[in-house]
Amino acid sequence: MVRARSEERRADILRAALEVIAERGYRGATLGSVAERVGLTQQGLLHYYPTKEALLVAVLEERDRWDTSGGRDREGWRLDLMESLVEYNAMRPGIVQTFSALLGESVTDGHPAREFFTERYTQVRASMADTLRQEFGDRLPGGLTPERAAPLVTAVMDGLQYQWLLDPSAVDMPGAFRDFVRLLYGSDAPA
Amino acid sequence: MVRARSEERRADILRAALEVIAERGYRGATLGSVAERVGLTQQGLLHYYPTKEALLVAVLEERDRWDTSGGRDREGWRLDLMESLVEYNAMRPGIVQTFSALLGESVTDGHPAREFFTERYTQVRASMADTLRQEFGDRLPGGLTPERAAPLVTAVMDGLQYQWLLDPSAVDMPGAFRDFVRLLYGSDAPA
């Protein structure tokens, strides 16, 4: 059962890293503070993840696994699932904060998460377009194509997160997202 | 003309700070690298802005002056001006990158720009709601109120910026924003 213990440690470390990144971003995060949170020394942590960047990569990979399993389908998301995803996010400000902070940093030059987010967006847009095509066909009610609407859906989700993180009481994130989806359906909308 | 020289220096420093923050974010930016860009030592820079945070504040204040002058009206923006603003931004990736990086960092705990962005969004949403009310009255074509649509417009602008910064060739930012505005007008849209 040593293997199990080790895997457990790794999971703990990733959880702690997620928290620390949420609080201070990747650049602001220190190995020491992550280690402390799992009851290790900084060097003990380096035993599991040999560099700070390796730890970040592990965090991103876990995220990747997460979004490739739940919430998503082989052929993409479904629109009603997107709404639940936003609701789910609204209950997990920590995770949202982690990835919003990372996204923000990632636009800077040579940031280790930059490639991750770039590729992720490419995929997300593509699968979003699929989703929209399944839902609406080649033309959405407003006259847009799925490919042109996809970046908008994505943008709304991300943009709302920042507003919500900064001032949760000022923005009803899930409600606002539903409003946007209704907009996609046009004025001739369903319930 | 000593005064003028000094003011010029300060302006140069702010320009340099903007660049460095775009490249590395606030946390990643160093006083030394800003100083170097204006031909000063770090200590020389501290003569003008006594702390790193003071420099950031100056950058944010300048931004504030900028937003409060151009692009905006006493009673808020106008929708067509918003479209031009997005076009303008698309020609200035540096500035967009600076403020996107700062926004991302600002969601972390105790970040010196947090309050700035929180308040800024409050104002932006309010003046956006005014704009929408002037344009559409109390109900937008899709059935939304101006207050509920305002966060969406803001979210789209910000969200598109991240996608565009990460992969400019993948997203036509101004085009996508126009698509969104058309969505606001409903399927019964004008040209």
Place this chain on the structure above:
DNA sequence: CGTCACCTACCGATCTACAGGTAGGTGGGT
């Protein structure tokens, strides 16, 4: 006219504080 007081705009040296990473252990479990 000179010089004394004082200001602005810096620079060099240095302090303190971490931060990430390396080397070389030690101890318990199998």
Place this chain on the structure above:
DNA sequence: ACCCACCTACCTGTAGATCGGTAGGTGACG
């Protein structure tokens, strides 16, 4: 006996900030 999971000790680099200058200018006054 071995190795996995750590730890102690340590090194190196860097960042922000302070201290104490210096060079040049300005103005007031005898």
